[in-house]
Amino acid sequence: MDFWGTVLVLFRRWYVVLPTFTLAVAAAAGIYSTIPTTYASSAVLILTTPTTGGSLPSNPRVPNGLTNPMLNFDRGLSISASILIAVMGSPDTATELGAVEGGDTAFKVTNGSSNIESLATGPYVFIEGESGTPEGAKDIVTRVIARTKAELVNRQEAVKAPKATYISAYEAVPPTVPLAQRGRKLRAVAAAVGVGVVASLFMAFTVESFVTNRRLRREAAARKAAETSASANHSQKASELNGRLPVGGPVVRP
Incomplete structure (x- = not known):
């Protein structure tokens, strides 16, 4: 899936992305407050x-220069x-x-x-x-x-x-x-936000996959029901047609 396809999924499943990301931000705020400065x-x-x-001078009378x-x-x-x-x-x-x-x-x-x-x-x-x-x-x-x-x-x-x-x-x-x-606190917050972004993407695509699969199953069930109904109607019409035909061969009069 390309970038715009991903963006479309996120917008379509905003009701899943928004709560997940909000929880991640809340967790990041909690982590920031718990790590001491x-x-x-x-x-x-x-x-x-x-x-x-x-070194000391070998001759005390001639000291080392400063x-x-x-x-x-x-x-x-x-x-x-x-x-x-x-x-x-x-x-x-x-x-x-x-x-x-x-x-x-x-x-x-x-x-x-x-x-x-x-x-x-x-x-x-x-x-x-x-x-x-x-x-x-x-x-x-x-x-x-x-x-x-x-x-x-x-x-x-x-x-x-x-x-x-x-x-x-x-x-x-x-x-x-x-x-x-505050570097350690900021790194922890960045990690929490990153996890939140990944979790939001995961939840969005999980819901998208679930909804898509359920729609496909419903469409398949509807097609199967339509085919079954059409087959039943065809059988019924054939039975009615057979009921109108005379039984036996043609009548021969002398």
Whole structure:
């Protein structure tokens, strides 16, 4: 069936399409109201080296020259960032920070890329927090930042790095103002409306098929009845004609 044929069926069976689609819209409204609105906040950390570099001078009398940490990025900072991302992404860390599975608070620590396998892409740590309230979203981001900085210090202490060479985490983007996230609600509504459209088409063509089949059966029954009536009339007329004819052969007179 072509497009205009489908439109014609929908218009002809509007009394089925309209209630079905109305129920779908009502279900979408109910879904939209039941899914809670969440709020998201984010922050970006940049790992930097000290102004004197990542090593101590071999001769204390000749100290290292001072450098701009923002101009002193190397591969080591990218590796350190990837270590922090892996540590902060563990389930134990999430539980300790209160982001339990199934709760309304969650966070994500990435390098800004959707490719999980390429962690060491730069000295950047992207933090995203989500919660049921604006305050909760900003609070989880603040706590993740504090924990990331603490983990950075702990990892350097574990390898016994000189404190003068410690890497620091600079908040390039502080926790942002939480914004309402309605994408999940809108996707659920779109899915419900899509199901409603499909259901409306299904009901319209089901009723169309039922009505068409019933009409064809009635027409077939009417034709059969007409044929039966015509056959009966023909038999009756033949009987009447046979009744008027004389019985036996012709009479012969002498």
